Ligand SMILES: Nc1ncnc2c1ncn2[C@@H]1O[C@H](COP(=O)(O)OP(=O)(O)OP(=O)(O)O)[C@@H](O)[C@H]1O
């Protein structure tokens with residue numbers, strides 16, 4: 001256990017998705033409200049998409065956390081790729097139907113009419129780009145039958161625009177795109193995260209220039225920002241232990257930010 | 270463990286590389302100027318038909334182009350370096366995990382492959398099995414339970430009130446100091462004074478809080494009281510910061 005001023009902020013920026021660490025950022029909160037409203041509409045399937053590290057999983061976990069207080073919600077954060085397995089797990093988790101063998105779609109739909117929920121149960125699927133087209137089609141049928149309501153997240157990669165794929169072009173999809181943070185939003189993200197953990201002194205070290213540099217290096221991507229800051233505070237922890245006289249507590253040293261950038265591969269040396 | 274020394278060397282290398290284009294540009298501009306002067310001088314010697322001579326001049330003058338043209342003239346080795354520097358980020362970004370092709374079912378996706386350090390599995394991350402059952406009691410911190418999301422909350426303009434509320438509840442002196450500092454930096458001196466005062470009442474050893482307190486007093490036109498406060502604090506703490514502030518105040522008075 002080290003008691004460095006920087007070890008706590010360092011660990012804050014581990015790349016972990018926990019709804020309790022959710023930080024309110026205006027644009028994201030706005031989307032989140034839309035998302036919550038959409039969930040209550042019948043029929044539509046909801047698609048959360050965006051580049052890696054834009055907070056899709058975070059939003060999904062947050063939704064799970066909030067909805068499960070009032071409603072039946074089930075999240076599959078690691079995709080179940082086998083179709084039979086997928087339906088079997090859903091049948092068990094939602095309708096309490098335990099079966100060792102895989103079940104068919106017809107069985108599943110029958111089950112769903114037998115069990116009555118006041119509101120249709122919600123299923124959250126993270127990393128949906130990993131499901132086969134065939135399974136996606138079944139998911140759509142289940143949604144059409146109003147048996148379940150689905151919210152799914154999808155990676156949007158640079159070279160392939162998944163949204164263009166036919167599955168997601170049908171009108172049943174309501175899609176919400178998540179984006180990288182602006183410089184201002186990134187500042188709020190960092191500050192709120194630090195303040196939530198009572199790291200006031202460290203929060204105070206970030207000035208406008210520092211934020212601009214960080215934003216430039218990470219392009220406002222939350223995951224890249226986490227990586228960069230984790231590395232930055234690791235450096236600070238080292239300097240504090242070995243050459244404390246080098247540390248200035250009134251602002252972050254651009255040099256250290258750049259070093260962290262080099263270490264995380266955001267900057268080429 | 271991070272190899273700081275290696276990293277420092279890499280950083281120096283990076284800095285030098287970044288300087289090269291500027292050095293080349295400056296040398297280029299210098300060379301450009303010399304040629305320009307030279308050609309102007311020549312023009313002076315042989316009186317020429319004016320219009321013809323102006324054309325080459327125009328070609329050389331546009332500033333942004335100069336650097337580029339000159340770089341193009343410089344022999345290849347120096348040419349390549351600035352290029353490499355120009356596009357580092359784009360190259361570095363997509364990691365293999367992120368570019369994995371969509372719709373190709375993978376056996377076990379590992380979306381968090383690019384974590385910089387080995388992680389212990391997060392205690393609180395909901396695992397499938399846990400989050401599945403409806404009856405699983407979820408321990409929710411009071412904060413997030415009472416305040417589900419509200420869009421109205423103005424979080425883009427940094428919300429100091431939220432922090433002030435928390436200070437009211439937990440009386441953490443560091444929080445108080447943070448707020449005092451925030452108000453002082455924003456020119457809100459009476460608030461800064463108030464919060465520094467509260468902070469000192471909770472913990473009277475925080476030098477910065479005393480300094481903000483005194484500086485706020487000065488800004489509010491109560492220099493005498495500021496000096497007394499500083500003297501009092503110096504008598505207890507022997508603080509260098511307080512001494513120098515007091516010194517400055519006294520000097521200013523004498524002027
Ligand atoms: N609103 C937020 N509050 C707190 N942390 C956030 C927020 N948004 C994103 N993060 C953090 O950013 C990191 C990346 O976010 P997340 O894992 O949700 O991205 P993603 O869009 O699901 O990426 P991928 O497409 O690679 O799965 C996470 O570690 C998360 O903790």
Ligand SMILES: [Mg+2]
Pocket residue numbers: 056057058126127380
């Ligand atoms: Mg994700």
